Amino acid sequence: MLQQPVNKTELETLGEFGLIAHLTNGFLLQNESSKKGIGDDAAVLHYGDRDVLVTTDMLLEGIHFDLAYMPLKHLGYKAAVVNFSDIYAMNGKPEQLTIALACSSRFPVEALEDLYEGFALACKNYGVDLVGGDTTSSRSGLVLSLTAIGSVEKGKAIGRDGAKKGDLLVVSGDLGGAYVGLQLLEREKSVFLDHPDAQPDLEGYDYILERQLKPEARRDIVELLSEMGVTPTSMIDISDGLSSEILHLCKNSGVGCALYEEKIPIDPTTYNMARDFEMDPTVCALSGGEDYELMFTISQNDFEKIKNNMLVSIIGHMTDAVQGAVLIDKSGGVHPLTAQGWNSFKPNSPDQAEEH
Amino acid sequence: MLQQPVNKTELETLGEFGLIAHLTNGFLLQNESSKKGIGDDAAVLHYGDRDVLVTTDMLLEGIHFDLAYMPLKHLGYKAAVVNFSDIYAMNGKPEQLTIALACSSRFPVEALEDLYEGFALACKNYGVDLVGGDTTSSRSGLVLSLTAIGSVEKGKAIGRDGAKKGDLLVVSGDLGGAYVGLQLLEREKSVFLDHPDAQPDLEGYDYILERQLKPEARRDIVELLSEMGVTPTSMIDISDGLSSEILHLCKNSGVGCALYEEKIPIDPTTYNMARDFEMDPTVCALSGGEDYELMFTISQNDFEKIKNNMLVSIIGHMTDAVQGAVLIDKSGGVHPLTAQGWNSFKPNSPDQAEEH
Numbered sequence: 001m002l003q004q005p006v007n008k009t010e011l012e013t014l015g016e017f018g019l020i021a022h023l024t025n026g027f028l029l030q031n032e033s034s035k036k037g038i039g040d041d042a043a044v045l046h047y048g049d050r051d052v053l054v055t056t057d058m059l060l061e062g063i064h065f066d067l068a069y070m071p072l073k074h075l076g077y078k079a080a081v082v083n084f085s086d087i088y089a090m091n092g093k094p095e096q097l098t099i100a101l102a103c104s105s106r107f108p109v110e111a112l113e114d115l116y117e118g119f120a121l122a123c124k125n126y127g128v129d130l131v132g133g134d135t136t137s138s139r140s141g142l143v144l145s146l147t148a149i150g151s152v153e154k155g156k157a158i159g160r161d162g163a164k165k166g167d168l169l170v171v172s173g174d175l176g177g178a179y180v181g182l183q184l185l186e187r188e189k190s191v192f193l194d195h196p197d198a199q200p201d202l203e204g205y206d207y208i209l210e211r212q213l214k215p216e217a218r219r220d221i222v223e224l225l226s227e228m229g230v231t232p233t234s235m236i237d238i239s240d241g242l243s244s245e246i247l248h249l250c251k252n253s254g255v256g257c258a259l260y261e262e263k264i265p266i267d268p269t270t271y272n273m274a275r276d277f278e279m280d281p282t283v284c285a286l287s288g289g290e291d292y293e294l295m296f297t298i299s300q301n302d303f304e305k306i307k308n309n310m311l312v313s314i315i316g317h318m319t320d321a322v323q324g325a326v327l328i329d330k331s332g333g334v335h336p337l338t339a340q341g342w343n344s345f346k347p348n349s350p351d352q353a354e355e356h
Numbered sequence: 357m358l359q360q361p362v363n364k365t366e367l368e369t370l371g372e373f374g375l376i377a378h379l380t381n382g383f384l385l386q387n388e389s390s391k392k393g394i395g396d397d398a399a400v401l402h403y404g405d406r407d408v409l410v411t412t413d414m415l416l417e418g419i420h421f422d423l424a425y426m427p428l429k430h431l432g433y434k435a436a437v438v439n440f441s442d443i444y445a446m447n448g449k450p451e452q453l454t455i456a457l458a459c460s461s462r463f464p465v466e467a468l469e470d471l472y473e474g475f476a477l478a479c480k481n482y483g484v485d486l487v488g489g490d491t492t493s494s495r496s497g498l499v500l501s502l503t504a505i506g507s508v509e510k511g512k513a514i515g516r517d518g519a520k521k522g523d524l525l526v527v528s529g530d531l532g533g534a535y536v537g538l539q540l541l542e543r544e545k546s547v548f549l550d551h552p553d554a555q556p557d558l559e560g561y562d563y564i565l566e567r568q569l570k571p572e573a574r575r576d577i578v579e580l581l582s583e584m585g586v587t588p589t590s591m592i593d594i595s596d597g598l599s600s601e602i603l604h605l606c607k608n609s610g611v612g613c614a615l616y617e618e619k620i621p622i623d624p625t626t627y628n629m630a631r632d633f634e635m636d637p638t639v640c641a642l643s644g645g646e647d648y649e650l651m652f653t654i655s656q657n658d659f660e661k662i663k664n665n666m667l668v669s670i671i672g673h674m675t676d677a678v679q680g681a682v683l684i685d686k687s688g689g690v691h692p693l694t695a696q697g698w699n700s701f702k703p704n705s706p707d708q709a710e711e712h
Contacts, residue, residue, distance in 0.1 A: 055399070
């Protein structure tokens with residue numbers, strides 16, 4: 001399915017240092033905090049009175065991505081953006097990125113150029129400087145390890161530990177799309193493996209494919225909250241699924257949570273695709289992950305400021321820790337949330353939850 | 357050869373978050389710059405008026421290390437220390453570390469505990485805080501990607517680009533030991549594979565084995581230079597071999613270099629071991645790598661301050677760029693340096709250089 005680059009230049013022709021120079025050639029430093037980038041033992045940054053944020057992420061071929069349907073440019077973009085998302089989830093602004101990469105010699109230089117095009121586009125779109133990295137060979141697949149560095153006004157980082165009983169639980173955008181997008185790609189890959197001459201049937205599914213292949217980090221939400229004068233009491237990004245992230249907030253803040261199923265924002269494309277796969281759309285939202293939306297808690301005093309904003313949804317409220325984290329379904333039934341959705345969740349079991 | 361831990365607990369029993377919590381349990385924050393460590397979307401640091409240094413490194417099983425003879429505790433120690441070395445090579449002080457790790461389920465929890473014991477010991481010895489990471493599964497071997505963060509007085513970072521014509525070239529410690537240590541380990545591994553009941557013959561080789569298995573970063577040299585009032589004009593650590601690092605300094609500083617073979621510091625154990633392997637000890641020092649010594653250039657005005665110091669050796673001087681980077685051998689012959697030693701270098705070709 002994936003178009004391989006037509007030109008193939010062997011990696012050895014450049015050597016490690018030549019390769020790094022070649023790939024990072026167009027990257028210029030744009031942030032005042034970036035004093036010295038690639039080309040020394042370490043990058044040099046200066047943040048003055050701001051707090052510095054650091055997050056890291058490792059992605060492996062065959063575990064986190066499948067090059068059969070993930071174009072390398074998209075992979076580069078996504079790998080960078082998911083790290084930026086973690087910086088935004090602290091109320092910060094990403095400013096630098098380091099990229100450590102291992103690949104086998106089967107990768108031609110042109111493939112890595114595609115990957116770096118993705119990194120470059122993400123850096124451009126989010127105003128981030130590439131300041132360092134490591135490039136090495138791998139015996140098996142492609143391995144990426146990215147570290148994003150950002151900053152936030154001193155003392156203004158928002159962690160997972162500040163949610164209070166009575167706070168409202170809010171999420172940006174909609175959920176479950178990246179997960180059903182992945183199911184669609186997996187299905188088309190199976191079809192392709194069985195019938196190599198078949199054309200993939202991806203028409204009309206742009207939204208969920210983009211959610212999976214080219215997610216964006218919600219910088220706009222961080223800026224919006226600042227403009228509205230709303231300071232969340234806690235914040236996290238949704239990488240592992242709504243359920244898992246709610247449990248993190250509850251555990252770190254020492255509170256419980258009541259989540260209302262009917263309030264969970266799900267796009268119609270996501271809903272219909274989930275139904276086509278005979279899956280519960282709510283389960284896809286709770287457990288699918290990779291949506292990279294921001295979830296945060298706000299004081300009830302801030303309700304008026306956000307209640308009419310179309311970019312966010314109020315999906316529940318925080319409770320006493322003893323009440324635990326629960327989902328209240330559309331019929332009023334109460335189900336404890338688990339990291340996998342709720343207790344009865346089993347992958348690909350349609351409507352499992354509704355059986356309880 | 358490697359002793360496997362006796363107890364084996366399957367990784368799945370803990371789950372990803374449980375595993376991270378278990379492994380990072382004993383790590384406490386010690387640096388004032390570490391405001392918030394593990395457990396949120398990103399770590400929070402504050403450096404105030406100091407410059408921040410960031411370096412990253414990826415290590416793969418089968419490429420950078422062989423678990424047949426590299427105990428996991430040593431691997432953890434070394435993986436951390438080589439990153440600290442990059443921070444010292446900028447004239448800085450390492451303060452934080454993030455660890456991204458992928459391993460297959462064949463690793464029991466106890467194996468990862470050994471690895472983290474190594475990380476913990478390195479962090480303790482060098483006063484560094486573990487502040488973040490990522491733990492994921494791998495289909496093949498163990499993959500580590502570490503990012504070290506440190507600081508230096510504003511504007512005092514020392515790069516690779518400040519060497520001037522006439523500056524003296526200085527190196528700490530001695531070279532080639534890690535490389536011959538690796539050759540010894542490889543030889544004993546071959547013997548073991550052919551004769552599984554044979555005992556490894558490693559008696560009397562502690563020094564070179566330690567150079568390979570448990571290197572140290574030269575914090576003492578950075579402190580010494582500061583105490584002596586010597587500010588290097590450029591600095592780099594020796595990870596890829598003396599030749600390669602000299603070429604980096606020359607290229608980045610726009611100078612040439614005259615390196616004197618007879619001045620290259622080589623420990624007697626290294627020398628004798630190289631001879632046993634029918635290798636040229638000078639070639640081992642030039643191209644072996646992994647010594648993690650510091651190499652730096654100083655103004656001739658600082659000669660008196662360091663000339664009698666036993667911890668460092670003056671091995672050459674910087675010249676005009678047009679003169680290139682050359683080795684002057686013990687007979688006065690002049691050989692252009694290449695990243696692989698000098699032109700005639702071929703791996704395992706004994707005394708190749710002397711044929712020219």
